[in-house]
Amino acid sequence: MKIVRVQDIIGTEREVTGPGWTSRRMLLKKDGMGFSFHETIIPAGAELNLWYKHHLEAVYCVAGNGKILDKATGETHEITDGTLYALDKHDQHTLYGGTEDMRLICAFNPPVTGREVHDEDGAYLPDTSED
Numbered sequence: 001m002k003i004v005r006v007q008d009i010i011g012t013e014r015e016v017t018g019p020g021w022t023s024r025r026m027l028l029k030k031d032g033m034g035f036s037f038h039e040t041i042i043p044a045g046a047e048l049n050l051w052y053k054h055h056l057e058a059v060y061c062v063a064g065n066g067k068i069l070d071k072a073t074g075e076t077h078e079i080t081d082g083t084l085y086a087l088d089k090h091d092q093h094t095l096y097g098g099t100e101d102m103r104l105i106c107a108f109n110p111p112v113t114g115r116e117v118h119d120e121d122g123a124y125l126p127d128t129s130e131d
């Protein structure tokens with residue numbers, strides 16, 4: 001059994017920051033669960049264009065607010081505490097921070113391996129390691 005506390009991750013190599021996001025990677029590929037599990041903070045007013053071509057991601061909001069634009073349909077969905085979105089079609093999307101910082105719990109399949117940040121398309125590169 002592993003016990004992971006987010007306060008022990010802040011300021012370590014498992015905390016990764018990019019424009020408009022901070023990700024605390026509580027479980028990574030090397031933790032052997034078959035998915036990675038992150039707490040992500042999206043500051044109020046942020047705008048992120050994302051497209052996880054190589055991953056599926058489920059995102060559950062536990063605090064704050066924002067919106068997500070599904071670029072395939074043109075629909076925008078409100079995100080508040082209790083909302084989950086699942087990018088089951090590798091959906092191209094724009095994530096908008098709202099009036100308060102959003103606290104999101106995110107799971108990636110396949111798992112993120114470490115300190116991935118988005119490429120110019122908003123993707124994390126695929127894991128090409130053998131193990």
Ligand SMILES: CC(=O)NCC[C@H](N)C(=O)O
Pocket residue numbers: 021022023024038039040050057059095104106
């Ligand atoms: C919601 C989202 O995809 N934000 C970008 C960061 C990502 N969730 C991560 O934790 O690596």
